[in-house]
Every structure is written in C-alpha cells, then in structure tokens.
Amino acid sequence: MKAWQEELLQGSISALSEQELFNRVARIARDLGFDYCAYGLRAPYPFSQPRTVMINNYPDHWQARYRDRGYLAVDPTVQHALRSLQPLVWSDSLFARTPELWEEARAAGLAFGWAQPCRDATGVSGMLTLARSAEALHATELADKQMEMIWLAQSAHVGMARSVVPRLLPEMRAKLSAREIEMLRWTAEGKTSSEIADLANISKRTADFHLNNATAKLNAANKTAAAIMAAVLGLL
Structure with a gap:
C-alpha cells in the first residue's frame, strides 16, 4: 500500500x-x-x-x-x-x-x-x-x-x-426494538394495525403502541412513512 x-x-x-x-x-x-x-x-x-x-x-x-x-x-x-x-x-x-x-x-x-x-x-x-x-x-x-x-x-x-x-x-441512529421492527415490517407489506395484531398475537392497541413509538423515533409523519424510511435506511 x-x-x-x-x-x-x-x-x-x-x-x-x-x-x-x-x-x-x-x-x-x-x-x-x-x-x-x-x-x-x-x-x-x-x-x-x-x-x-x-x-x-x-x-x-x-x-x-x-x-x-x-x-x-x-x-x-x-x-x-x-x-x-x-x-x-x-x-x-x-x-x-x-x-x-x-x-x-x-x-x-x-x-x-x-x-x-x-x-x-x-x-x-x-x-x-x-x-x-x-x-x-x-x-x-x-x-x-x-x-x-x-x-x-x-x-x-x-x-x-x-x-x-x-x-x-x-434517523439512522434510531434504536428500534425488535417488536418495533416487526411492526414496521408488517406495515411495509401493507398490513393494517388489526392485521398485524392478529399476526403477532397481540392486541391492536399494543401494535399501535409499538408503531407510534417507532414513528416518533424516526421523526416520520406516519407509520407508513416510518416503515418506508426504516426500510430505505436498512433498519428493518
């Protein structure tokens, strides 16, 4: 070298x-x-x-x-x-x-x-x-x-x-929990909160809680924007 x-x-x-x-x-x-x-x-x-x-x-x-x-x-x-x-x-x-x-x-x-x-x-x-x-x-x-x-x-x-x-x-430094990442992955595939709750065997309220946390951490406008951002940034 x-x-x-x-x-x-x-x-x-x-x-x-x-x-x-x-x-x-x-x-x-x-x-x-x-x-x-x-x-x-x-x-x-x-x-x-x-x-x-x-x-x-x-x-x-x-x-x-x-x-x-x-x-x-x-x-x-x-x-x-x-x-x-x-x-x-x-x-x-x-x-x-x-x-x-x-x-x-x-x-x-x-x-x-x-x-x-x-x-x-x-x-x-x-x-x-x-x-x-x-x-x-x-x-x-x-x-x-x-x-x-x-x-x-x-x-x-x-x-x-x-x-x-x-x-x-x-946003790339956001620390997402495993549950938040799971919720965002399902959101990125077009699933609603109710569908995600059924898939993850949790309540809709709990699914929304994790999605709201992830959205706030990424400073995104909504859960869809959060899912797109997380995917683009390699966080999912």
Missing part, C-alpha cells in the same frame, strides 16, 4: 471533519495530475428532496454560477451517478443536452474530467470528480492511474459518509 493510500485510509476511519478529509483527497488528486476535485453525497431519504452535501475546490465564480443556474438538476454526471457505478470520462457527447453547462464549465477551467460514483449498503450515494483545465484524459493515462483514482473515490466515500451521514440523517 502506498503512503498516501495508508494516510487516506486512516483518515477515513478516524474522526476527521469533511473539510479535513477533502483537503487530503484534493492533495492526492493534484499528485495524480488534477487541478480540481469535487465530492458530492446524497442521502437516500427523503425521496422528494434528498439531503445532499457538496464540497469542492472549483473556482468561486463557477460554484456560484452552478448554484444560481440550478445546474445540479441537469448535470449529466449527477444523473449518471444515480443509475450507475461505472467511472465516467467527460466528453462532448455526455454534455450534448446541456451545452450551456458544458460551455461555462470549460470557460471556468473545467475542461477535462473523470467521475466515480459510489454507493454503500445504507443507500447513501456519492461521487468523486477529478478535473483539470488542460490535457485530455487519454487511454494510456487511465490505464496507468484509474485503479488509484477508483481507490481514492471509494476511500473518500467511506470517510465522508462516516463524517456527514450522522448529521445529514440522524
């Missing part, structure tokens, strides 16, 4: 802040030949407005432009990360449907890039992007460096998820 890999691995395991970890990742990215580095993390819940964290060292004016123009919603690299775990090299064809984004990104010095999506067992997804202003990424360079780039992306995701997710998704 190379020194930087060991350093990053230890950093991803220890309680570094996301900024400290990102600084390490960005330094390694520079050693690999990239001027810029970005990491984005998306929680699996809520569905309508997923909680996200984005950190990068892109030029300030580009960060502002990206935010103000709402480019996150149409960025093809983000769309790729939602449906694939394959590494991605930027190209004209990739940005064919978003020519303004592509033109403005290149004008900001983000002309050549590579991205690696990541996803873990909890459903938390992330993506590391490495970019630079000059020199296209050729097959020879990718063959030489891509395994290290993928390793960097995975390590960054492990560390960032460890640092960010407890703040982004405090």
